[in-house]
Amino acid sequence: MPMNDAHLTYLVSDEWRAVIEHDLLPWTLQQAELGDHLLEIGPGPGLTTDLLRRQVARVTAVEVDPGLAEALAVRLRGTNVDVVQADAADTGLPSASFSSAACFTMLHHVPTAEQQDRLFAEVCRLLDETGVFVGVDSLDTERIRRGHVDDVFNPVDPDTLGERLRTAGFAAVDLEHRDDRIRFRAANAQAGLGRR
Numbered sequence: 001m002p003m004n005d006a007h008l009t010y011l012v013s014d015e016w017r018a019v020i021e022h023d024l025l026p027w028t029l030q031q032a033e034l035g036d037h038l039l040e041i042g043p044g045p046g047l048t049t050d051l052l053r054r055q056v057a058r059v060t061a062v063e064v065d066p067g068l069a070e071a072l073a074v075r076l077r078g079t080n081v082d083v084v085q086a087d088a089a090d091t092g093l094p095s096a097s098f099s100s101a102a103c104f105t106m107l108h109h110v111p112t113a114e115q116q117d118r119l120f121a122e123v124c125r126l127l128d129e130t131g132v133f134v135g136v137d138s139l140d141t142e143r144i145r146r147g148h149v150d151d152v153f154n155p156v157d158p159d160t161l162g163e164r165l166r167t168a169g170f171a172a173v174d175l176e177h178r179d180d181r182i183r184f185r186a187a188n189a190q191a192g193l194g195r196r
Contacts, residue, residue, distance in 0.1 A: 010147075012045045024104060025051055028136045028183050035099025039126055041088045041119065041135075042106030046072040052102060053081050060098070062088050089118035096128045103135040105181075108148075108155040113164075116156065120168035124188070133170065133186040141180040158182045 010016055025048070036057040043049045043061040045068060053059045059081045063069035069085035076083065086092060088103075101123045110116045123133050138144045140155040156164075161184060162173045170186035177183075 008045070011047065017047050020048055020104065021051055024136050024181075027178070028102070028104070028134050029055070032100070032132055032134045032185055034102075034132070035130075037097070037099050039093075039098040039101040039123070041101060041103040041123065042109070043072060043083075044068055044106065046075065048102075048104045049076065049081055053079060056080075056100070058082070060084060060093070062086050062091055062093075064088065089115055089122050091122060091126065093126055095125050096131075098126050099128055099131055101127060101131065101133045103137075105136060105138055107135065107137040108144075109152050111152050111154055113154070116154070117164055117168060120165055120170075120186075124169035124186075127188055129188055131188050133165075134184070136181055136183045139177070139180050139182055144180055156182065 034056050038052060038056045038059045040049055040052055040059055040061040043063055044065075046061070049059060049061050049072065053076075057080060060083075061072060061081055062084045063072060064085070064087050066085055069083055072081075073083035073085075084091065084093070107116055107119075110119060120133075127133065137156055139158060144155070145153060158175065158177060161182065162175050165173045165184065165186040170188065172187040174185045175182060
């Protein structure tokens with residue numbers, strides 16, 4: 001998804017790494033069992049991938065931007081991460097292949113709600129019967145909007161996100177707002193949101 005240069009620069013900064021490591025990742029993964037094979041949606045330059053790959057045996061990172069996907073694949077070659085350059089709404093990956101899925105502050109870069117909904121349905125298809133989808137995204141605030149000048153900026157509506165995830169096929173959904181972000185956990189029918 002298109003991003004302005006200042007935004008891309010921030011996404012590789014030590015400041016953003018600290019936000020992810022000490023705030024977003026612990027909050028998002030709270031009470032979520034990731035299993036052994038995680039699907040990461042929209043890793044961008046991969047700061048989240050660096051942290052997530054320590055949590056599980058395998059990560060498959062799906063990135064739509066060819067340049068970002070290639071750079072991440074080169075950087076993480078020989079590790080427990082496979083990078084796939086694809087649209088997360090139509091990955092071409094086999095059904096029920098993953099024990100969990102995660103996305104971090106990328107949904108607002110998906111241009112339309114319909115495309116976001118297709119992404120949710122694709123993630124649900126890719127998770128096994130006990131799979132859990134976790135994520136965090138930015139809400140529509142003036143501060144966040146200022147950082148997205150000349151970017152695609154389509155924030156999820158916190159009032160409809162739960163129902164949209166259920167419509168995509170998830171049986172249980174948990175949402176929590178904090179400041180200008182929303183965290184979600186969505187589970188397939190046999191997964192428990194609260195298990196560790």
